[in-house]
Amino acid sequence: MIPELGHFSLILALFLCVLLSIVPLVGSYTNQTVLMKSSTSLASGFFVFTTLAYICLTIAFAQDDFSVKYVASHSNTLLPIYYKLSAVWGGHEGSLLLWAWMLAGWTFAITLFSRHLPLEMFARVLSVMGMVAVGFLLFTLLTSNPFDRLLPDQPREGSDLNPLLQDPGFIFHPPMLYMGYVGFSVAFAFAIAALMGGRLDSAWARWSRPWTTVAWVSLTLGLALGSWWAYYELGWGGWWFWDPVENAAFMPWLVGTALIHSLAVTEKRGVFKSWTILLAILAFSLSLLGTFLVRSGVITSVHAFATDPARGVFILGFLLFVIGGSLTLYAFKAPQVKSVSRFSWLSRESLLLGNNVVFVIITATVLLGTLYPVFADMLGWGRVSVGPPFFNFFFVPLMFIVCVLLGIGPMVAWKKSPLKNIGGLLLKPLTISIVIGLVFPFLYADEYSISAAISVMIGMWVATTTLAEVIHKTRNAPSFMAGLKKLTASFYGMVLAHIGVAITVLGVALNTIYSDQKDLRLAPGSVVTVGGYEYLFYGVKEVKGPNYIAQEGRVEVTKDGRLIAELKPQKRNYLSGGNSMTEASIKSSFLRDIYISLGEPLQEGAWAVRVYFKPFVVWIWLGAIFMSIGGILAISDKRYRAHVKRKQEKLAATQNLAGAS
Structure with missing residues (x-):
């Protein structure tokens, strides 16, 4: 009875998502307040019924209900209870249910924390989330139902959960990774809603930025957990293998990193509006592409789910619909956007744009290396493999450029910076970085390594320029501590994130050289x-x-x-x-x-x-933790809360005025 309840809950959730994708959107175009306000109830219902379905599947695992095909395939009576509960996402069907539940959670969170948005924008954002949910719930119910029964010939004992998954890393890694994956759907929804309404100003970037940062933090932690898990569990001593499924998760992170920087520029300076919209579309599209790669059977990976091609065709169709539809809307609306702000080549805007372009180039390189074997096989060129040498050949020099720009960017002012001022600010960090880089190989190992010297220079360059910016910001304060107290949470978030990049770069490089x-x-x-x-x-x-x-x-x-x-x-x-x-x-x-x-x-x-x-090697994951804490600090900045409070007070005043009239 419990599996049937879970199945029925998913059907109800699908029905509510269909309404969510249509009714509020119609209301936003016809200016009917009742229809737009219905988005809150529909989104809440979507979350409630998806949660109920997830609970039902969890109960089936806890009770060893082997009449459920999915439970019988991924659990047995000997499996410890904590692995039974995490086995819910141990296979294709359950991981899709986890995805849908995460999507429902993000949608419900919008109803709780974005009520200050204009009602029209609020309704459109939730409507786009509903459209995405319809695709995933249809996929789950039509091709990947986790509640399918084996009655009347149910087995007395189930199969084993993959031994690779019987590890604490499996309990935390997939939920965190999926939270980041699915979180980019919120940035996508805000971007599409802004395109629909033609409101491509800095306001939508300010509304979208905290949500995007939360998704980025989740994906950062998810990738770090996956890397750490692979390091100690596989027994190969590696922390990254350029595996196709690893790449599928890495690409949204790269574009997401570019997106959170681009959102900052759009919010503060009102530029890069079209570029920011495009990055939001690409980030979520790459999340969907990762889902296709993992579940379609077109790639071979230790991480991939073995599934039938029909599922891959469904996801490919959904992927083409989402990407094609969003890019078509972008093509019609983006040319209408004009930025009035001007900036010179030596400005923070220019350096951030350059950094974003490099991130996109890195993503395109990883995408090419991941998909080339697939296309080569399809075109009859034979089976080929693209391994670490290809990715490292492009990734290492491109990341070198990113780190150079990362060190200069925070030191440069908005709009325009005199070259002589920048040179003075960067001289000390550059000198310190060169000295430490040249000396380190002498102190650490018997044999001198040029690669280690260059790597330490780059890592120290990012760290010292970041700390120099802190000193520069506090130079006019009565004391250094007084200056630190005046700095914003978002600034500290940037500092920690950039220090995290430096630590990870040092960890990756020195581990590779000296292992x-x-x-x-x-x-x-x-x-x-x-x-x-x-x-x-x-x-x-x-x-x-x-x-x-x-x-x-x-x-x-x-x-x-x-x-x-x-x-x-x-x-x-x-x-x-x-x-x-x-x-x-x-x-x-x-x-x-x-x-x-x-x-x-x-x-x-x-x-x-x-x-x-x-x-x-520990520095690799320590750096990811620093990056994540930096993202959390940026989200906690009181300026966001103050903006929300002003919006809520304005909304309340408007409602009181309407009531009085």
Whole structure:
């Protein structure tokens, strides 16, 4: 009965979304207040019934209801309860329901936090969200229903959840990633609503900017969690593989990063209006493209869902409808937009535009490398693969340009900056960056690395120019601390985000340059040295988990006779499906990771063991945390709250006046 209730709730949610996509939109064009105000109730109903459907599927997993096909395919009685609950999004059907629920949550949040918008704009935004929801709910109900039954021949026991997914990272990574993916639908809805109304002024950018930043923060954390999860779970010692599905999530982040900067310029200076609209459309379109790539079966990836081509055709049709429709509307409306503000080539506007263009070029490069094998196969050119060398060849120099512009941008004034003033501000950061970059390889390693010197220069350039801007902002205050207190939350958000970029750049570069790896044959009592650390292998023993049996190794790590860590990598065999899985053991610290994974058993009690020395790898995810905190600070800026409060007071005064008359 509970699965039927969930299925019926999805049908009701679809019905409400159809109304949401039509009724408020009609009201906005006919100026009927009642129709426009209905958007709030319809959006709330969409959220309530989608939530009910999600709860029903969760209950089915918790109760081991194997009469539900999806539950039987992704769970079993031995699975721990926390993995049963997260198995809801462990496959294609459930992850789509999670997507729909996230979309409903974002739509409901608009009704709560955007009531200060003009009613016409409010109705159109929710109507566009309803249109997007109709597509996803139709896809779910027609091709991917998670409530399909196996009656009357239901199995007594279900299949196993993919061992790769039986990890804490799986509990947090997909929801956070989807929150970012789906969050860009709000920026898309604001952009389309602005195009519909022809209101392409700075106001729509101000309304859209906090929502876009929340989505960007979520996607940043989602990508970082996915990278960290792949690093320790796959046992390959890598944190990014340029996998097609990784690329599918990375591309919206790149365009989203350009979008939040472009929104800032549009809001403050009233320029780049058409460009900002286009970026909003592209960000959400790339989120949909990622969904198509993951679920269509056109790419091969460890992350991809194995699905039938019919689903891919449905998503492709929906993708073409959304992108084609939005770009057609853009083509008709965008030429009407004119920016009256002027700025010189050496201005913050110019540098932000240049940075955005580079981000778009990086996105286009990643898109080309991801889709080229698909098109080559379709055109009969044979099966080809595009690997890390291609992506790194373009990505590294383009990110170098981004970092250079990132350091200069905050130091440059709006409209126009004298070249001599900028040179004076940048001289000290440039000198410090060069000195630290040149000295670092001497201090860190025996062999000097030019690549490390350049990488440290770039990372320090971003960090020192950001800190120099803080000092410059506080130069006229009575004291440095007094000056810091006067700076806005959005400025601190920018500082933390840029520092986060510097930390991540340093982590990526230094980890790539200085990592050490060895594949070894170790017998009990063997000692090897990797990265200056000695590894003593004691052998393996059998241990039992809740739903697996594992061979667990024991490795003692020492340096200069001092015990550093005792690592216990595992080779697990899951009882339900018989799948094997490697669980690496890692000793992390601020400056390095010691990483060991257990391979296959060899003769005479020996094992194949892979040992890694991973310097600065933690900095990659630490930088992402800094970026995310920066985004959160930017959202919390009191100027947004003050603007909302003024709008609400104005609305209340208008309503009181109307009531009095």
